[in-house]
Amino acid sequence: MTAASIENAKITEFTLAFLEGTGWYKGNYSMVETMYWGKGKGCDFYYGPCVDIATQMATFDEFCSHLTEVGCSPSRRSGASCGSSYIITDSSGVSVFDYWGNDTVVSDMFSDNCPYFDASDVKDCENPYQQKRAKISAEVYGTGSRCYTGTMAKSNALSAKSTYCLKTAVI
Numbered sequence: 001m002t003a004a005s006i007e008n009a010k011i012t013e014f015t016l017a018f019l020e021g022t023g024w025y026k027g028n029y030s031m032v033e034t035m036y037w038g039k040g041k042g043c044d045f046y047y048g049p050c051v052d053i054a055t056q057m058a059t060f061d062e063f064c065s066h067l068t069e070v071g072c073s074p075s076r077r078s079g080a081s082c083g084s085s086y087i088i089t090d091s092s093g094v095s096v097f098d099y100w101g102n103d104t105v106v107s108d109m110f111s112d113n114c115p116y117f118d119a120s121d122v123k124d125c126e127n128p129y130q131q132k133r134a135k136i137s138a139e140v141y142g143t144g145s146r147c148y149t150g151t152m153a154k155s156n157a158l159s160a161k162s163t164y165c166l167k168t169a170v171i
Contacts, residue, residue, distance in 0.1 A: 010034070012033060014035075016029060037062055037074050038060070041060055044059070045062075050062075050099075050112070050116075051065060052099075056100060063114055064082035064083065064115050064116060067083040069082040070082070070162060070163055071163065072117060072147035072148065072163055073118075076125075077125055078120055078123050078125060078147060079163035080118050080163075081117070082116075082117060082118075083118070098113070099113065123147070123165070125141055125147050125165035126142065126144075127141055127142075128142040128143075135152075136152055136164065141165050144167055144168055144169070145167050146165070146168045147164070147165060148166055149162070150164065
């Protein structure tokens with residue numbers, strides 16, 4: 001869990017129970033939403049490392065490994081960058097969470113230095129006004145579009161992994 005702002009926040013059963021426990025609120029449990037981030041991953045997700053120090057690879061899909069990696073936000077609504085939009089080098093006490101061995105710290109100080117895909121405001125797949133950002137003709141920005149990652153090998157410019165907004169239909 002992190003104290004940073006979260007895209008597409010959910011009101012979960014846990015949240016309502018916590019608020020009821022304060023004595024100030026009565027929750028309507030018919031309105032709760034499921035939190036899929038970390039769901040079913042067990043105690044290692046909470047207590048274990050998010051990046052394997054030996055391989056420098058993410059231990060769960062919710063995290064990313066390479067701090068220059070691009071990907072999608074957990075809801076797939078937006079393009080995202082790994083570890084946030086900037087990285088700090090700081091040697092003041094990150095040793096227990098120094099997954100890369102070089103005192104690198106991600107900008108979210110509440111994440112135990114765990115890099116995750118942080119949504120980008122400039123790549124909101126549901127915003128039709130961002131259609132001009134399309135890299136390929138198949139990309140569609142607007143209601144129902146979601147973020148996908150991949151490579152398009154038609155030219156050298158599109159051969160690197162990138163994010164694309166594609167119209168999605170529920171069948």
